Amino acid sequence: xxxxxxxxxxxxxxxxxxxxxxxxxxxxxxxVVIGNGMAGARVVxxxxxxxxxxxxxxxxxxxxxxxxxxxxxxxxxLAGEEHEDDIVLNSHDWYADNGVQLRAGVRVDxxxxxxxxxxxxxxxxxxxxxxxxxxxxxxxxxxxxxLYSDDEQxxxxxxxxxxxxxxxxxxxxxxxxxxAVVVGGGLLGLEAARALQGHGLQVxxxxxxxxxxxxxxxxxxxxxxxxxxxxxxxxxHLATRTTExxxxxxxxxxxxxxxxxxxxxxxxxxxxxxxxxxVALLSGIEVERGVVVDDQLRTDDPDVYAVGECAQHRGxxxxxxxxxxxxxxxxxxxxxxxxxxxxxxxxxTATKLKVAGVDVATMGVNRPERDSDExxxxxxxxxxxxxxxxxxxxxxxxxxxxxxxxxVAFLTQAFDRGTPLPQERIKLLVDLSDGAEEVGVAELPGDxxxxxxxxxxxxxxxxxxxxxxxxxxxVMDKTRAGKGCGSCKSLVKQIVEWAADxxxxxxxxxxxYVPGIPLAKPELMAAIREQGLLSVxxxxxxxxxxxxxxxxxxxxxxxxxxxxxxxxxxxxxxxKFINDRVHGNIQRDGTFSVVPQIKGGVTTxxxxxxxxxxxxKYEVPMVKxxxxxxxxxxxxxxxxLPAMWxxxxxxxxxxxxxxxxxxxxCVGSDFxxxxxxxxxxxxxxxxxxxxxxxxxxxxxxxxxGCPRNCAEAYVKDVGVVAVGNGKWEVxxxxxxxxxxxxxxxxxxxxxxxxxxxxxxxxxxxxRENANWLERTYDFVPRVGLEKIKQVLxxxxxxxxxxxxxxxxxxxxxxxxxxxxDAARPATPGQFRTALPLVDLPKVPVR
Amino acid sequence: MSLTHDDVETPxxxxxxxxxxxxxxxxxxxxxxxxVPHVVGRVEDVPPxxxxxxxxxxxxxxxxxxxxxxxxxxxxxxxxSGGPLADGQTDLNVLVCPLHLYAFRWSDGTxxxxxxxxxxxxxxxxxxxxVVEV
Ligand code: SRM
Ligand SMILES: Cc1cc2nc3c(=O)[nH]c(=O)nc-3n(C[C@H](O)[C@H](O)[C@H](O)COP(=O)(O)OP(=O)(O)OC[C@H]3O[C@@H](n4cnc5c(N)ncnc54)[C@H](O)[C@@H]3O)c2cc1C
Ligand code: SF4
Ligand code: FES
Numbered sequence: 001x002x003x004x005x006x007x008x009x010x011x012x013x014x015x016x017x018x019x020x021x022x023x024x025x026x027x028x029x030x031x032v033v034i035g036n037g038m039a040g041a042r043v044v045x046x047x048x049x050x051x052x053x054x055x056x057x058x059x060x061x062x063x064x065x066x067x068x069x070x071x072x073x074x075x076x077x078l079a080g081e082e083h084e085d086d087i088v089l090n091s092h093d094w095y096a097d098n099g100v101q102l103r104a105g106v107r108v109d110x111x112x113x114x115x116x117x118x119x120x121x122x123x124x125x126x127x128x129x130x131x132x133x134x135x136x137x138x139x140x141x142x143x144x145x146x147l148y149s150d151d152e153q154x155x156x157x158x159x160x161x162x163x164x165x166x167x168x169x170x171x172x173x174x175x176x177x178x179x180a181v182v183v184g185g186g187l188l189g190l191e192a193a194r195a196l197q198g199h200g201l202q203v204x205x206x207x208x209x210x211x212x213x214x215x216x217x218x219x220x221x222x223x224x225x226x227x228x229x230x231x232x233x234x235x236x237h238l239a240t241r242t243t244e245x246x247x248x249x250x251x252x253x254x255x256x257x258x259x260x261x262x263x264x265x266x267x268x269x270x271x272x273x274x275x276x277x278x279v280a281l282l283s284g285i286e287v288e289r290g291v292v293v294d295d296q297l298r299t300d301d302p303d304v305y306a307v308g309e310c311a312q313h314r315g316x317x318x319x320x321x322x323x324x325x326x327x328x329x330x331x332x333x334x335x336x337x338x339x340x341x342x343x344x345x346x347x348x349t350a351t352k353l354k355v356a357g358v359d360v361a362t363m364g365v366n367r368p369e370r371d372s373d374e375x376x377x378x379x380x381x382x383x384x385x386x387x388x389x390x391x392x393x394x395x396x397x398x399x400x401x402x403x404x405x406x407x408v409a410f411l412t413q414a415f416d417r418g419t420p421l422p423q424e425r426i427k428l429l430v431d432l433s434d435g436a437e438e439v440g441v442a443e444l445p446g447d448x449x450x451x452x453x454x455x456x457x458x459x460x461x462x463x464x465x466x467x468x469x470x471x472x473x474x475v476m477d478k479t480r481a482g483k484g485c486g487s488c489k490s491l492v493k494q495i496v497e498w499a500a501d502x503x504x505x506x507x508x509x510x511x512x513y514v515p516g517i518p519l520a521k522p523e524l525m526a527a528i529r530e531q532g533l534l535s536v537x538x539x540x541x542x543x544x545x546x547x548x549x550x551x552x553x554x555x556x557x558x559x560x561x562x563x564x565x566x567x568x569x570x571x572x573x574x575x576k577f578i579n580d581r582v583h584g585n586i587q588r589d590g591t592f593s594v595v596p597q598i599k600g601g602v603t604t605x606x607x608x609x610x611x612x613x614x615x616x617k618y619e620v621p622m623v624k625x626x627x628x629x630x631x632x633x634x635x636x637x638x639x640x641l642p643a644m645w646x647x648x649x650x651x652x653x654x655x656x657x658x659x660x661x662x663x664x665x666c667v668g669s670d671f672x673x674x675x676x677x678x679x680x681x682x683x684x685x686x687x688x689x690x691x692x693x694x695x696x697x698x699x700x701x702x703x704x705g706c707p708r709n710c711a712e713a714y715v716k717d718v719g720v721v722a723v724g725n726g727k728w729e730v731x732x733x734x735x736x737x738x739x740x741x742x743x744x745x746x747x748x749x750x751x752x753x754x755x756x757x758x759x760x761x762x763x764x765x766x767r768e769n770a771n772w773l774e775r776t777y778d779f780v781p782r783v784g785l786e787k788i789k790q791v792l793x794x795x796x797x798x799x800x801x802x803x804x805x806x807x808x809x810x811x812x813x814x815x816x817x818x819x820x821d822a823a824r825p826a827t828p829g830q831f832r833t834a835l836p837l838v839d840l841p842k843v844p845v846r
Numbered sequence: 847m848s849l850t851h852d853d854v855e856t857p858x859x860x861x862x863x864x865x866x867x868x869x870x871x872x873x874x875x876x877x878x879x880x881x882v883p884h885v886v887g888r889v890e891d892v893p894p895x896x897x898x899x900x901x902x903x904x905x906x907x908x909x910x911x912x913x914x915x916x917x918x919x920x921x922x923x924x925x926x927s928g929g930p931l932a933d934g935q936t937d938l939n940v941l942v943c944p945l946h947l948y949a950f951r952w953s954d955g956t957x958x959x960x961x962x963x964x965x966x967x968x969x970x971x972x973x974x975x976x977v978v979e980v
Pocket of ligand 4 (some may be wrong): 924925926927928929943944945946947948
């Protein structure tokens with residue numbers, strides 16, 4: 001329960017070399033941010049996006065020990081719909097990777113604005129040039145008798161709802177108790193009530209207002225929401241307060257203002273929030289309700305800014321996240337000088353929420369204020385729908401949508417931009433003609449915010465679609481749109497469909513291992529094992545709908561079957577991609593490339609001579625040193641392949657397969673003056689052991705002799721780094737191809753043998769669990785480093801021995817395909833040219 | 847988000863048209879011929895599920911023997927960008943070109959991914975010979 005959310009394992013820290021210091025001192029300005037919540041972290045992100053990493057050395061203080069997480073999603077975590085790991089926005093690693101110093105778990109006491117230093121509770125001081133206060137809010141705890149125990153702590157069983165720690169504590173309590181009272185019938189209270197009820201608790205909501213969500217809804221809307229909430233089985237008490245907590249050792253119940261008592265073993269207080277202003281107060285910065293800022297988000301000290309829920313701008317203190325995003329953008333523009341005149345003019349709070357399963361969207365006012373205001377209401381209590389708009393001088397000044405938010409795109413646009421309204425006002429709320437909805441999405445300006453929770457614009461969604469995301473799920477993964485409260489999901493869907501011009505793929509099949517067989521990988525593997533399916537055609541016959549084979553599924557199945565069955569696999573050449581049929585990579589003119597194995601990048605004069613002779617004999621148009629530390633002979637005719645392999649007498653380097661490829665190495669301790677371990681030998685040994693092992697996607701490894709990382713081990717699927725005293729760090733999930741990602745430290749081990757063993761275990765775990773074509777850089781973050789560590793290092797699932805065994809089976813089944821097929825073709829005409837009349841090669845000869 | 851050639855529904859590569867020295871095989875659908883039959887080879891030259899390229903008169907053709915035993919013939923060069931179709935992968939509905947993974951329907955040669963259609967030629971077996979009409 002005490003795990004650090006988005007934490008980084010011990011021992012991983014940004015590396016500093018003596019060289020760095022010799023390069024001179026850091027001339028960047030010091031930017032210090034107090035508060036590692038949604039506002040603080042977003043400011044840092046926006047600053048970095050504007051190239052601020054070069055201008056500023058950034059330090060962030062956060063009282064919570066965690067990385068930055070999506071607070072909005074706590075209701076989902078409480079409801080058990082979301083795992084806490086999935087709400088991390090910026091992990092500790094993210095900060096390290098971006099050169100931002102995160103001081104998590106460190107509370108700032110006060111700021112000395114004259115000396116320009118920040119004092120923390122751990123007694124340290126940190127100087128700044130520019131300071132940002134983003135301390136957010138805390139739960140407001142209304143006075144009640146008996147709320148606190150003798151030591152001034154909240155009585156056991158009483159909870160606020162603000163942090164992940166609050167949420168964890170509530171989850172633990174929910175597992176043990178039966179009755180909860182929630183104080184507060186606003187957004188937070190209703191979400192908590194609904195989540196707790198989902199855990200099987202009896203829940204009663206006590207709300208001081210005369211209708212639910214009185215901040216957002218008019219009384220009629222509130223009444224309809226009450227119906228919807230009560231139909232879930234939640235009891236609602238309106239216009240009453242809890243005056244007393246029945247104790248004494250822990251919560252036993254509450255007494256309402258009318259004198260009535262309710263039994264309860266949990267009391268959740270969601271009665272509003274208060275800005276956290278202590279730091280500002282103690283530092284002599286002007287505070288009213290919140291920290292007072294001007295249009296440039298500056299406090300009364302010119303080098304101190306405030307953003308987020310702790311800030312008070314033009315008299316407003318906000319309690320939703322959308323203004324946070326706007327403020328962060330303005331502040332980043334100012335700090336980085338991107339736009340020195342940027343100003344924040346307040347946010348018109350238009351919100352879309354999902355409360356207790358009911359869609360709610362509100363903007364502007366919720367009822368008419370002047371006689372001349374037009375007010376249109378559609379109320380359908382039976383369906384739980386209540387819609388209203390307020391129009392003044394032909395402009396939309398307010399709208400409330402409850403239970404049906406289909407018109408939200410159009411209304412938001414009308415509200416934000418003052419676009420003309422239809423003369424038939426009813427069209428604002430219902431579609432009288434079809435197709436109008438689509439027009440709404442099409443007309444929505446690119447920069448309008450679709451997902452308020454994660455600050456995603458329509459343009460970002462369109463870009464994701466253009467960038468290849470073929471379905472709503474992929475777009476949501478990529479942009480995080482819809483991953484907040486979820487209320488914008490239908491709008492996201494409409495935009496994706498509009499942007500993809502109807503070309504959206506089925507989401508359901510996203511979990512299937514291959515498109516032709518409706519099974520996810522674990523089920524597919526189980527079925528293959530149980531039914532003893534040894535060939536791709538047998539798999540189709542047994543498991544595909546109607547037994548139909550599917551061309552694009554064949555390659556993935558071949559890979560999987562080979563892994564499962566090793567040498568018992570019955571191979572079928574038509575089930576292989578051309579590269580695997582002829583063991584070379586097809587080129588644009590139909591020729592192939594030949595990349596012989598050069599283990600660890602270490603070759604010999606004899607080998608080089610042989611390669612040179614072969615290249616001449618077969619008139620190879622290009623001989624190239626690859627990025628994988630070996631030699632590529634490109635533009636080889638298919639029919640020449642077997643003879644060439646024969647002449648080379650070297651095994652295949654597998655440069656064409658979804659398989660283990662290479663191990664890059666550096667010169668290591670043999671020659672390099674910095675070498676701490678024999679990286680070259682270890683690389684060769686790794687390549688010898690794992691050569692040719694097929695896998696869901698390419699596996700590229702590297703071993704380096706010290707953290708200078710000359711062979712780029714930090715960005716490999718498995719990267720091994722010698723760190724001295726015989727120790728080796730093993731990193732996994734790194735990438736420097738289409739995606740750049742630094743690998744995660746899996747473990748530090750103390751012998752080359754241990755590296756070999758752990759590498760094998762990781763690769764086998766990846767082989768058995770990754771989706772087809774999922775590289776380790778997607779796999780590791782998806783599964784989670786913690787989980788992988790538990791499985792591989794602590795054997796939490798008791799499968800380590802089996803992983804070792806399965807890997808050994810694959811290693812034993814290895815045969816060099818060149819040696820084998822050169823001697824005896826696998827099928828008739830395996831190496832016959834496929835474009836007979838054309839003279840080859842057609843690529844220019846260098 | 848991984849970028850792989852193999853998993854994209856719609857290929858990522860646009861047609862390689864003017865200026866590319868990569869191939870002199872013309873792209874686009876091949877012209878229809880007069881329908882003259884040619885014996886191009888033996889059925890057993892084409893392993894089940896695979897394709898092989900042959901010459902039929904003046905035309906280069908790719909002949910496929912699907913896993914249900916049926917025979918199909920297409921122009922040898924992909925209409926998209928001259929790829930060697932005989933090296934493609936098949937199922938009972940489509941042929942997939944190995945270069946950019948456009949698929950082509952056996953039924954009428956059209957491409958669900960939006961490439962130009964491939965020319966189909968009538969093909970049959972006669973005493974173990976493959977006969978293609980071009
Ligand atoms: C030959 C080489 C370029 C060179 O001249 O140096 C090369 C060539 C190709 N790369 Fe690469 N890559 C080569 C090193 C790399 C590296 C560097 C490395 O291995 O250290 C990377 C980044 C590392 C990585 O993979 O994370 C790299 C990332 C890619 C990617 C992006 C993969 C990704 O998911 O990020 C692709 C595209 C793909 O896999 O679909 C790709 C695909 C290709 C293909 C196979 C394109 C294709 O599908 O036909 C190219 C085949 C040429 C051929 O026929 O030989 N190649 N490619 C390098 C061969 C290395 C070797 O000896 O095996
Ligand atoms: C359960 C829940 C559900 C919500 N749902 C929605 C929703 O659906 N839609 C919506 O728009 N908004 C929602 N919100 C509101 C939203 O989360 C906030 O608007 C947002 O988090 C404000 O960001 P912030 O950075 O100002 O404050 P916070 O995210 O609270 O961050 C402040 C951070 O500062 C740290 N800190 C404070 N004092 C110090 C100090 N002295 N030294 C160091 N660090 C300090 C705190 O530990 C905290 O981590 C929800 C909030 C909660 C709690
Ligand atoms: S970078 Fe692109 S063009 Fe170059 S070899 Fe790799 S895949 Fe081919
Ligand atoms: S050449 Fe591009 S798909 Fe065939």
